[in-house]
Amino acid sequence: MDKNFSLQGFGSASVHAGHHPEPLHAHQTPIYASSTFIFDTAEQGMKRFSGEEPGYIYSRWGNPTMTEAADRIAALETFGLDLEVMGILHASGMAAISTLLFSNLKAGDKVLSHFSLYGGSNEILFKILPELNIEPIIVDLRKLDEVEDVLKKNRDIKLMYLETPANPTIQCVDIEELSKLGKKYNLIVACDNTFATPYLQQPFKYDVDFVVHSTTKFLNGHGTAIGGVLIGRDIEFMKTKATKVHRLLGGNSNGFDAFLLIQGIKTLEIRMDRHCSNAMEVAKYLESHNSIEKVNYSGLTSHPDHKVALKQMRHPGAMLSFELKSGIQGGIDFMNKLKMCVRTVSLGTVDTLLSHPASMTHYSVPKEQRERYGITDGLIRMNVGIENLQDILADLAQAL
Incomplete structure (x- = not known):
């Protein structure tokens, strides 16, 4: 150029x-x-x-x-x-x-x-x-x-x-x-x-x-x-x-x-647009589900930092987390039932990834400290991918 x-x-x-x-x-x-x-x-x-x-x-x-x-x-x-x-x-x-x-x-x-x-x-x-x-x-x-x-x-x-x-x-x-x-x-x-x-x-x-x-x-x-x-x-x-x-x-x-x-x-912009649009719809779906205690997604008005996110971000992004009412066993059962979404740590890939921070990324952080930070035993972290939205929602629905 x-x-x-x-x-x-x-x-x-x-x-x-x-x-x-x-x-x-x-x-x-x-x-x-x-x-x-x-x-x-x-x-x-x-x-x-x-x-x-x-x-x-x-x-x-x-x-x-x-x-x-x-x-x-x-x-x-x-x-x-x-x-x-x-x-x-x-x-x-x-x-x-x-x-x-x-x-x-x-x-x-x-x-x-x-x-x-x-x-x-x-x-x-x-x-x-x-x-x-x-x-x-x-x-x-x-x-x-x-x-x-x-x-x-x-x-x-x-x-x-x-x-x-x-x-x-x-x-x-x-x-x-x-x-x-x-x-x-x-x-x-x-x-x-x-x-x-x-x-x-x-x-x-x-x-x-x-x-x-x-x-x-x-x-x-x-x-x-x-x-x-x-x-x-x-x-x-x-x-x-x-x-x-x-x-x-x-x-x-x-x-x-x-x-x-x-x-x-090279494909960052188009990938992020799809990640973000999918994530917004997934967050809305999860927030309305009766098995879920709480959804952490700054695109939702229920998130305490919603206004800050709107101020400094083009879009709230592709990452969210949610807390199951059934705690750690519910989290294990949910993760085991996934059929398309992937059970793994890390994030940012084109496929939808889910992890359980308490037993994975934050395993070495003491439980008392984790919970003080909002990382409970039933918390699931989700990287919303670029797959067809209906397939993501269908997998979540059957697992929940």
Whole structure:
């Protein structure tokens, strides 16, 4: 694509943004399956290691396929915004979160976050960071007065970590208002945008410093590759400190997974439109079913964060959860009766996936803590797929 041509649509950017000219004129981005890259001369090698000359050295440090995937996601996160950001592709979402945390925090710092986080994020906050003398502080980030009170009392808080919509209660927090508070108290603000994707929500619009994704999910869309990305607006920091930490932690992606990610991103807009329309109808159906105690979907007016979701999201999304009246045994019976929908963890693929957080993604979170966060024994998490809506509803009906 001519670099002077300005794209007007998100779908076009999903297909073309971030593409770099390929010397052999391949139509599709090639898979660079090489661990190392050669130098024409010893002097060129010296210049590349010193940073004097751009170029690839070693695939743990960077790879053309990986670069294109990262650049495309960065372009989507800032589509329509007058902002330059830089992305670094990782081997997983947790690798991206690790780079974020370890490049920004040191012993004695504190991290402010909220309940109902992805299980892996919760564990790194409570099981890894405290051993490094970095303390997590959890507060209901929907209560802005309480947040400010905590910030006044804890001047060692360095970073505010958001996940919205959150996993698995679909809790939404106000990115704009929290970012304002963060800037008022000189905090770094980061947001996990995995559930929403850049198509539904752009946290950089609200002045956050970093965005992370598990690219395994909706960005890939087909469940074919694990990946993550860290995107930052401080280009110098991303090129130096973040890059150094990323390379030394060793959480790099690879050419093949990056290639699969690029192919998935191309259909992001049309996939998300179908995911979202199906999810809205499924949520309405579940809310009216007498076997269900509660449905967590921010598109429903019954969800406490409905207005926040409408404010910052194009659509409430494809993820929901619901609580069965029959508790843990009812959840087991329901899961076992599914005939088309898939019993598995993860999310973001084109097929409808259901999981039981209490025994799966949040198994390692103590029961008392889980329930305080709204993750009850009977809670079912659902990734609504792009299948025919009637088939999804029919499977749910017979299982319920």
